[in-house]
Amino acid sequence: MPDVLFxxxxxxxxxxxxxxxxxxxxxxxxxxxVETGSRERAEALDATLWTYRDDSFLPHGLAGDEIDPDQPILIATGSENPNGANVRFFVDRAVPQSATGYERIVFIFSGYDPDAVVEARGAWRALSADKGNAVTYWQQDPGGRWVKKA
Incomplete structure (x- = not known):
């Protein structure tokens, strides 16, 4: 049963x-x-993962290279899974349609984008309707900690 985390x-x-x-x-x-809505955002996230912390290294690459199968993390703009990922992240308005083929789906959306909230509600309904999914909803508290709400 795939976990689906919002x-x-x-x-x-x-x-x-x-x-x-x-x-x-x-x-x-x-x-x-990590599936994103555009190549520009994929490139921006690529840069972020290289520089987000000085004391850490997070191995990753942009999808579309011959070494994709070897990458622990791929940033993609389409539905491919060339590295045999167990977990698929959906960000920047990329919306999950199914959890099939993954152990976990993670859908991250901005509460300040009304269209993203509407899309999240639709994805929640669709993914919750599949009784084979374990769907949960997490929201940040004022301190930035994640609190399970559903």
Missing amino acids: YHLENQPLEKVLPQLLEKTVERGWRAV
Whole structure:
């Protein structure tokens, strides 16, 4: 049964939250694909993952290279899974349609973008309707900690 986690950003930007979640993913020995809505955002996230902390290295690459199967983390703009990822992250208005083929789906959306909230509600309904998914909703408290709300 795939876990489907909805992360509602309110107090921290994606660029702060995503690296932390990816670190935990890699620590578990999982591979990840981060799907974003555009090549420009994929390139921006690539730069963020190289520079988000001085004392850390998060191995990753942009999808579309011959070494994609070897990458622990890939940033993609499409639905491919060339590195055999266990976890798929959806960010920047990329919306999950199914959890099939993954152990975990992570959908991160901004609470300050009304269109993203509408898309998240639609994804929640669709993914909750599949009784094979374990769907949870997480929201940031004022201190930036994640609190399970549903």
